Amino acid sequence: MIRNLFKKNNEHEDLPIFWQNYAQSFEEKLPEKISEVRFIIFDTETTGFDFNEDRILSIGAVRIENQSIEISDNFEVFLDQTKFNPETVKIHGIIKNERFEKITEFEALKKFLNYIQNSVLVAHHAGFDIKMVNKALNRNNLPKLKNKVLDTAVLYRNTRIITNFIDRDKVYSLDEIAEAYNIDLIDRHTASGDAYITAIIFLKLLGRIKNKKELNLKDLMKIKN
Amino acid sequence: MTNSIASRIADFLSGFPPFSLLERTYLDLIANEVKVMYFEQGRTIFAKDEKVHNYFYIVQKGAVDLQKLDDNKEPETIDKCDEGDIFGLRPMFAKENYQINAITDEESVIYAIPLEVFKPYAISNPHVGNFLMESFASNTRNPYSNEHRGKLIADEEDITFKKEALFELQPIPIIKKMVTASSETSIQEAAILMSKRKVGSVIVVEDDKPVGIVTDVDFRESIATGKLPIQNPISEVMNSPVICYSKGLTIAQAQLTMMKHNINHICITKDGTPNTKVKGIVSEHDIIVSQGNNPAVLMKAINRASSTKKLKRIRNKIMILLNGYLKSNIPLTHISNIIFELNDATIKRTIQRCIEKMNEPAPANFAWMSLGSQGRKEQLLHTDQDNALVFEDVPKEKLEETRAYFLKLATKVTKRLNIIGYEFCPAEMMARNPKYCLSLSEWKEQFSQWVTTSGNDEILLCQIFFDFDISYGDVKLTNSLSDHIFDILKGNRNFLNRLAAQALRNPSPLGFFRQFLVEQDGEKKDLFDIKKRGIMPLTDAARLLILEHRVKNISNTSERFDKLAQLEPNNKEIYQACAYSSRALIKFRTKQGLKHKDNGRFINLEDLGKEDKIKLKRCFKTIKEIQELIKIRFETTYYL
Numbered sequence: 094m095i096r097n098l099f100k101k102n103n104e105h106e107d108l109p110i111f112w113q114n115y116a117q118s119f120e121e122k123l124p125e126k127i128s129e130v131r132f133i134i135f136d137t138e139t140t141g142f143d144f145n146e147d148r149i150l151s152i153g154a155v156r157i158e159n160q161s162i163e164i165s166d167n168f169e170v171f172l173d174q175t176k177f178n179p180e181t182v183k184i185h186g187i188i189k190n191e192r193f194e195k196i197t198e199f200e201a202l203k204k205f206l207n208y209i210q211n212s213v214l215v216a217h218h219a220g221f222d223i224k225m226v227n228k229a230l231n232r233n234n235l236p237k238l239k240n241k242v243l244d245t246a247v248l249y250r251n252t253r254i255i256t257n258f259i260d261r262d263k264v265y266s267l268d269e270i271a272e273a274y275n276i277d278l279i280d281r282h283t284a285s286g287d288a289y290i291t292a293i294i295f296l297k298l299l300g301r302i303k304n305k306k307e308l309n310l311k312d313l314m315k316i317k318n
Numbered sequence: 319m320t321n322s323i324a325s326r327i328a329d330f331l332s333g334f335p336p337f338s339l340l341e342r343t344y345l346d347l348i349a350n351e352v353k354v355m356y357f358e359q360g361r362t363i364f365a366k367d368e369k370v371h372n373y374f375y376i377v378q379k380g381a382v383d384l385q386k387l388d389d390n391k392e393p394e395t396i397d398k399c400d401e402g403d404i405f406g407l408r409p410m411f412a413k414e415n416y417q418i419n420a421i422t423d424e425e426s427v428i429y430a431i432p433l434e435v436f437k438p439y440a441i442s443n444p445h446v447g448n449f450l451m452e453s454f455a456s457n458t459r460n461p462y463s464n465e466h467r468g469k470l471i472a473d474e475e476d477i478t479f480k481k482e483a484l485f486e487l488q489p490i491p492i493i494k495k496m497v498t499a500s501s502e503t504s505i506q507e508a509a510i511l512m513s514k515r516k517v518g519s520v521i522v523v524e525d526d527k528p529v530g531i532v533t534d535v536d537f538r539e540s541i542a543t544g545k546l547p548i549q550n551p552i553s554e555v556m557n558s559p560v561i562c563y564s565k566g567l568t569i570a571q572a573q574l575t576m577m578k579h580n581i582n583h584i585c586i587t588k589d590g591t592p593n594t595k596v597k598g599i600v601s602e603h604d605i606i607v608s609q610g611n612n613p614a615v616l617m618k619a620i621n622r623a624s625s626t627k628k629l630k631r632i633r634n635k636i637m638i639l640l641n642g643y644l645k646s647n648i649p650l651t652h653i654s655n656i657i658f659e660l661n662d663a664t665i666k667r668t669i670q671r672c673i674e675k676m677n678e679p680a681p682a683n684f685a686w687m688s689l690g691s692q693g694r695k696e697q698l699l700h701t702d703q704d705n706a707l708v709f710e711d712v713p714k715e716k717l718e719e720t721r722a723y724f725l726k727l728a729t730k731v732t733k734r735l736n737i738i739g740y741e742f743c744p745a746e747m748m749a750r751n752p753k754y755c756l757s758l759s760e761w762k763e764q765f766s767q768w769v770t771t772s773g774n775d776e777i778l779l780c781q782i783f784f785d786f787d788i789s790y791g792d793v794k795l796t797n798s799l800s801d802h803i804f805d806i807l808k809g810n811r812n813f814l815n816r817l818a819a820q821a822l823r824n825p826s827p828l829g830f831f832r833q834f835l836v837e838q839d840g841e842k843k844d845l846f847d848i849k850k851r852g853i854m855p856l857t858d859a860a861r862l863l864i865l866e867h868r869v870k871n872i873s874n875t876s877e878r879f880d881k882l883a884q885l886e887p888n889n890k891e892i893y894q895a896c897a898y899s900s901r902a903l904i905k906f907r908t909k910q911g912l913k914h915k916d917n918g919r920f921i922n923l924e925d926l927g928k929e930d931k932i933k934l935k936r937c938f939k940t941i942k943e944i945q946e947l948i949k950i951r952f953e954t955t956y957y958l
Contacts, residue, residue, distance in 0.1 A: 164351065164353065275733075
C-alpha cells in the first residue's frame with residue numbers, strides 16, 4: 094500500500110518538467126465557489142473524426158474567471174500537419190502551408206498544459222476534444238489529461254424544461270444553441286472563434302443553471318446526461 | 319501568438335465612438351486588453367459610492383440602466399445604454415467614487431476597457447478626449463446621439479426619451495417662434511403668412527400684447543364659407559379674448575383648458591394674462607407630437623419601424639409607459655388594452671417585415687396566432703412567446719412545400735421577437751416548430767385528437783391552444799378553427815369534466831392557518847408563485863366555464879368572468895369577484911416584475927406590506943369559491 098503511494102509519487106519522474114508542473118498543480122484543491130474557479134473553454138480543429146488517424150490542426154482557448162474573459166489571456170496555437178485531409182479544409186479553412194506560425198504537436202501540448210494547469214476544462218461535445226488531446230498526449234508518451242471536464246452540450250440540455258412536448262434527448266449543435274441565445278456567429282470553425290462562442294454560451298448557461306442562490310462547482314459537476 | 323478574437327472585438331469597437339476615431343492599429347492593441355464580462359439581468363456593474371474601477375465600459379449585447387437615487391432613495395433611471403453605448407467614464411476624469419448605479423436591464427455582455435491602456439490614446443487624440451469629456455459632462459453617454467440622431471435617422475426623432483414623471487405632468491412644449499400680425503393686417507395677408515411659415519395659427523397683437531388669435535378653423539368657417547371677403551382686416555375673424563397662461567403650464571393643465579374652452583391653441587404671455595408680452599404658443603398638435611410615450615405616437619413609430627433594433631427601443635418605451643400607468647393607478651383594463659394593442663402592433667410589424675424579407679410572397683393565406691397570455695390580452699411584461707401558425711388547405715402535393723415556406727417565415731419572426739424581448743418558449747410552442755405550423759384541416763384534426771384522447775398532456779395543450787388570438791393574417795382561418803372547437807366540444811361532457819379536474823389542480827394558495835403556501839424546494843424555495851397559484855387557477859376556471867357556455871371570441875380572463883356574470887345572474891357576485899381578482903393579480907405581478915426587472919412570477923412575501931398581503935388573501939378567497947363552484951358543477955372527482 095505504502096509502496097504503491099510511493100510509486101505513484103515517482104510515477105512522473107521520467108516525464109518532462111512541464112508535465113510534472115502540470116501534474117503538481119492538481120495538488121491544490123479547486124475552489125468551491127463558481128466565481129473563484131478558473132475555467133478554460135477550448136476547442137480543437139482536427140483533420141477529421143478518426144481518433145487514431147486524424148490529427149489536431151489548432152487549439153483555441155479562453156479563460157473565464159468571475160464571469161469574465163480576459164482577452165489578453167487567450168490561447169491559440171496552430172500545429173504542423175503530418176496528415177492532410179482536403180475534405181475538412183472546407184470546414185476549418187486551415188490548409189497545409191498557411192501563413193500562421195506553426196509548432197510541433199509536442200510544443201503545442203506543452204504550451205496547452207502550461208496554460209490550463211488544474212483549471213476546469215469546458216468544451217462543446219467535450220468528449221471529442223478531450224479524446225483528441227489525449228491521443229496526441231499518448232503519441233508523445235505523456236499521460237492523459239487530469240482536469241475536470243464540463244460539456245456545454247450536456248449543460249444546455251439540462252437547462253431545457255422537463256416536458257413531454259420537446260425531445261429531451263436531442264443533441265444540440267453549437268449553432269443551435271448560439272441561435273437560441275442570440276449570439277453572433279463570428280469566426281465559426283476556427284478553434285479560437287468556436288472557443289469564444291462556447292465561452293459566451295457557458296456564461297449564459299451558468300446564469301440559467303442556478304439552482305440555489307450560490308452555485309457550487311460540485312453542483313455543476315453533478316449535471317450529467 | 320495571433321489573437322483572432324481580439325480582432326473581432328476591434329471590429330465591434332470600430333463601429334462606435336470614441337473607438338471609431340482611433341486608428342486600427344491602436345484599436346487592435348486596445349481590443350487585446352479588453353475584458354469580456356457577462357451579467358445576468360438585474361445585476362449591478364457598479365453602484366453609487368463604490369470606488370471607481372480601473373475600467374470603463376461599452377455594451378456589446380443587452381442593455382444597462384444608469385440610475386441615480388432620488389430624494390426618497392428610490393433609484394430612478396436617468397439613462398439607458400444599449401449596444402455600442404459607453405458608460406462608467408467617471409474614473410477617466412475623477413478619483414471620487416461613482417455617483418450613479420449601473421444595472422443590467424437585461425442579460426448583457428459588456429466589454430471592460432482598461433483605463434491604463436486607453437488613456438494614452440485619449441490624451442494624444444484630442445477628438446477622443448473631447449468626445450469622452452462631453453459624454454461625461456453632459457451625463458448623456460453619447461453627445462452625438464442627442465444632437466445628431468434626429469438628423470441622421472429621421473424617424474427616431476419623433477419619440478424622444480421621456481423620463482420618469484408621467485407625461486401629463488411635464489411642462490408644456492412652447493413654440494417660441496410664433497407668427498404674429500397686427501389687427502389691421504388683411505385676412506389674405508395673414509393667410510399668406512401662415513402658409514409661408516407652415517403654421518396653423520396667428521396671434522393678433524397690439525404693442526406685443528395678444529388681442530386675438532386666428533386659426534385654420536376660422537378660415538374654414540368664416541372665409542371659405544363666403545361670410546367675409548378676404549380683404550377685410552384680420553380683427554374681424556379673430557377670436558378674442560385670447561386664453562393665456564404663463565410658461566409653467568403642465569401638459570395636463572393645457573389639455574384641460576383646451577377641452578374646457580373647446581380650443582386648440584393657448585397663448586403664453588409673460589405673466590399669464592393678456593396684458594403682457596406674448597412669449598409663445600402651445601398647440602394641441604405640438605403636444606401630441608412631443609408625447610414621446612404617448613400610445614398613439616408609439617403606435618405610429620411601431621408601424622414605421624424599419625429595423626428590429628428600433629422595435630426593441632420602442633418596446634423599452636412601452637415599458638416606461640406601463641410603469642407610469644401603474645404608478646398613477648390607471649384601471650388595469652385600460653392599461654391592458656393599450657399594452658395589448660402596442661404588443662400586437664409590434665408582432666404585426668415584425669411579421670410584415672419578415673414577409674418582405676422572404677424572397678417570394680406567401681404561397682397561401684395564413685394566420686399567425688398568439689397563444690397564452692398574449693392571446694388572452696393579459697401580457698403586460700415581456701414574457702415568453704407562445705405562437706402557432708395556420709395556413710389554408712393546399713393540394714396534397716404542395717403541402718410540405720407550403721409548410722416549409724411558413725416554417726422559414728416563422729423562424730425569422732420568432733428570432734426577431736426574441737431580440738425585441740419575447741423569450742423563446744422553453745417548450746418550443748412556437749410557429750417555427752413543425753408540430754404547430756399546420757394547415758387548417760391539420761389543425762382541426764389535431765384539436766379533435768387532443769379533445770378525444772385527452773390524457774394530461776393533451777388537456778394541457780388544449781388549455782394553451784384554446785386561448786388563441788389572431789395577430790396577423792386571415793381571420794377566416796382562425797374563425798373556422800374556433801367553430802371547429804365548439805363543434806367537437808358539443809355534448810362532450812367528458813372532456814369538460816377533465817378540463818375541470820385540471821382547473822382544480824392548483825388549489826387556493828392559502829393554507830389551513832390562512833398562511834401563504836410557498837414553494838417547497840428548488841431554486842424558488844420559499845417564494846410565492848403568483849402565476850401558478852393565483853393567476854392560472856382563475857384563467858383555467860374562466861376558460862372552462864366560458865367553453866361550457868359556448869361563448870366565442872372572448873379570451874381575456876376578466877372579460878370572460880364579466881360575461882359569465884351576465885349569463886348566470888345567480889352567480890353574479892362570485893364571477894364579479896373573480897374578474898376583479900384576475901385584474902388585481904395581474905396588476906400585482908406586473909408591478910413586481912417592473913420592480914425586480916423580471917417576469918414578476920415569484921414573489922418574496924417578506925417584501926410585501928400588510929395591505930398587499932390582505933389584498934392578495936382576498937383574491938385567494940375568491941379562487942377558493944370559484945373552485946368550489948366548479949367542483950359541484952362538474953364531475954371532477956373521477957379524475958382527481
